[in-house]
Amino acid sequence: MPTMTAAQQREQAKVAYDAFLAGCPSRQLLDRLSDKWVALVLAALAEQGTMRYSELARRLAGVSQKMLTQTLRTLERDGLLIREVTPTVPVTVDYTLTPLGSSLDGVMRQVKAWAELHMDDVRSAREEYDAR
Amino acid sequence: MPTMTAAQQREQAKVAYDAFLAGCPSRQLLDRLSDKWVALVLAALAEQGTMRYSELARRLAGVSQKMLTQTLRTLERDGLLIREVTPTVPVTVDYTLTPLGSSLDGVMRQVKAWAELHMDDVRSAREEYDAR
């Protein structure tokens, strides 16, 4: 059986992986940042201060209501923003970054800065690669 | 039709979104980083220098072969790493970060540092939220 060794490797890998995950906070954060809307919500709120649900929906054009609600909930759960319901005529909901949230935004802004600096390099690398 | 206004908003949003996307490099990079394995490949290569395919597979335990190959290819295409085939007995393939790749890793390392600093806060926020 030619794939047996590979399967064994895979299994060993999984044990090591689980052990690694348990103690590795950066891995958990990466999973959170893998959600592409997170960074955009952080950026929007850092820019505007407090925003309403509908404002966010307009700003993050292209996001579905479902995903917006979902990411806002997980960010609230993680203590990165506060959700405040005001029982006005039609109920309005305001979202604001916590200090923790804005500190994460500070880091993400550096990633954004890198992108703006180097995206041309990436683009030309792509063209060269595609040309081959 | 109650959703008509929402649908219209959605459509307007999409136009604005496309226009925004065209000129916004940070958005393109975010899409790249959304692929959670990218950061891990960068970290592994930054740590070890050059690595072979099988070494990477072992280091990034939990990654499927399919995704590893896929992310390596896109990173190569974007000029972040170099792929070098050596025609040894069974062919071996070495991957090395380019200067561009290691500069991105530098940024990502700050994200990792943030995670290590603040993950406890996030964890306690989660517990508090779940307790309600």
Added chain:
DNA sequence: GTGCCTACTTACCAATGGAGAGTTACCCCG
């Protein structure tokens, strides 16, 4: 009442990612 507004929730469906087996290409051992 009828309709409309905000902020969701739900149902369905297409696309993405993972698991695992199969493939290629080569050499060495018997």
Added chain:
DNA sequence: CGGGGTAACTCTCCATTGGTAAGTAGGCAC
């Protein structure tokens, strides 16, 4: 000369994720 072993994929199927669109609550304006 044929079987076996190995590295790096590649393919196929299935589960999870995300998007789309429609529905809900509940108060107010008409």
